[in-house]
Amino acid sequence: MGTDAAWHDPIVEQLSRFFQKEPDARAFVLTGSLADGEIQPDRWSDIDAGIVLADGVLDRYTCSTGWLQFLGQTAGLERHEHPQGRTLRVCLEGLRRLDLTFVSEPALGEPSSWDRNPFYPSFVVLWSELPGLEMQLASLPQPAEYREPRREEIEELVDAFWLKAAVATTRVVRDDLLIGSHLALDLARDCLLLQMMRRDRQEGTAIHRTGGWGNELAARVSWDGRGNSAEAILDLVRTSCEVFDELAPELLQGYNRRGPLLYPGIESARAICAARVETG
Numbered sequence: 001m002g003t004d005a006a007w008h009d010p011i012v013e014q015l016s017r018f019f020q021k022e023p024d025a026r027a028f029v030l031t032g033s034l035a036d037g038e039i040q041p042d043r044w045s046d047i048d049a050g051i052v053l054a055d056g057v058l059d060r061y062t063c064s065t066g067w068l069q070f071l072g073q074t075a076g077l078e079r080h081e082h083p084q085g086r087t088l089r090v091c092l093e094g095l096r097r098l099d100l101t102f103v104s105e106p107a108l109g110e111p112s113s114w115d116r117n118p119f120y121p122s123f124v125v126l127w128s129e130l131p132g133l134e135m136q137l138a139s140l141p142q143p144a145e146y147r148e149p150r151r152e153e154i155e156e157l158v159d160a161f162w163l164k165a166a167v168a169t170t171r172v173v174r175d176d177l178l179i180g181s182h183l184a185l186d187l188a189r190d191c192l193l194l195q196m197m198r199r200d201r202q203e204g205t206a207i208h209r210t211g212g213w214g215n216e217l218a219a220r221v222s223w224d225g226r227g228n229s230a231e232a233i234l235d236l237v238r239t240s241c242e243v244f245d246e247l248a249p250e251l252l253q254g255y256n257r258r259g260p261l262l263y264p265g266i267e268s269a270r271a272i273c274a275a276r277v278e279t280g
Helices: 008-020 058-062 066-071 105-109 133-138 151-173 177-203 215-220 230-251 259-279
Strands: 025-031 047-053 074-082 085-092 096-104 123-128
Touching: 008 025, 008 047, 008 066, 008 096, 008 123, 025 133, 047 058, 047 105, 058 085, 058 096, 096 105, 123 133, 151 177, 151 230, 151 259, 177 215, 177 230, 215 230, 230 259
Parallel strands: 047 096
Antiparallel strands: 025 047, 025 123, 074 085, 085 096
């Protein structure tokens, strides 16, 4: 493999050796950037791997993660279940990240039921007990890199955003800055989600190894550092509403801007909070 990050090779080797000794492991397949000869991984690259297991043993490696201890301390962990198997997303000490997808041997024979192909677009079989595995993996369907969001999905996001903006404003007026902050940050997150959807549409893929596109919007909806004051929260609510109204028409045909419906209430809330500060 030979990356410029020294940590990948020994971890891959340890994982491969570990599963090769496991009686119910059938194959260990390196995927992702480390298996793609056209990509030069760096220290921030994660390790993607697919592990083929005998039927009925997925729980052993996904429900309990004590077996990971030989790699070092685990800092973070996510579990995902999908038709082709289960995935563990792991962060070890030192920001070393692993995406391990466990596929049962019978599932390899039912690729039509998969919602994604964990061996796409590149893979390297490090070892296998399954004859013809490389040809089998190469023949798996190639998933579309981009799916246009359904109108219903965007409409649901839109309706939820504007209700959330109203509730956030109400919580701030009632001096509940804890929930107000939480909801305001969620509004900013929704704006970032719309920007991500715009990027996917423009670039025709949901896979982005490097960034840059759309970063200017992130600055617009970032917390300004003044703390969780009522004014700061309402500023973020108002800015998020403005940004959302700018982005939504590009993703939802016929969208009508809704900010003007809430702005008077937001400004009234701002005046009430300012008066509260003045009176102590």
